[in-house]
Amino acid sequence: MQKAHSSLFRAADRFLGEEVGLSTSQHAVLLILMQHDGAPISAIAGELKMGKSSLTGLIDRMEKKGLVSRRQSADDARSFEIHIRDHGRHLVRSTLPGTKRINRSILEPFSAQEQEVIARFLNHVASNADEIVATQTSRKHKENHPQ
Incomplete structure (x- = not known):
């Protein structure tokens, strides 16, 4: 990506x-x-x-x-x-x-059905980017620094 x-x-x-x-x-x-x-x-x-x-x-x-x-x-x-x-x-x-x-x-190059999936994917990323990154960063931090 x-x-x-x-x-x-x-x-x-x-x-x-x-x-x-x-x-x-x-x-x-x-x-x-x-x-x-x-x-x-x-x-x-x-x-x-x-x-x-x-x-x-x-x-x-x-x-x-x-x-x-x-x-x-x-x-x-x-x-x-x-x-x-x-x-x-x-x-x-x-x-x-x-x-x-x-x-x-x-x-x-993509069919109408594929274009719908692409649009859903891009909207998901645009709407949730901060949360996606924060969740993964937090998870990685916990793996590297167990309590």
Whole structure:
């Protein structure tokens, strides 16, 4: 799974960089903002499973490129909301047809029934990744450090 993830991530990063000048992480932020414009950094970080400090640096770079803007929250003066700008919206929209073609190409060799299993598997991993890793890490720790 790690090899597949790394290969796909590198290829996507290369494609997005060459086509529209975005990193995969920047693209992911823009996709979230297309659905939830004005999201706080903490919500974006949670959705991407990314540290807030790492995301803050990414947002800084995106702001300099004119992709997003940061506004102080009306509800909490210590918090900022991230808004997608027209340039960011345009770039994301330009990538959607290619992303859909890539997704179709990945699944093309598989039957409809196999695609359903793949979708269930990916949803399971995405929804339970923290718990799966924590359980296995805890089990390994107990095996190596018996009471």
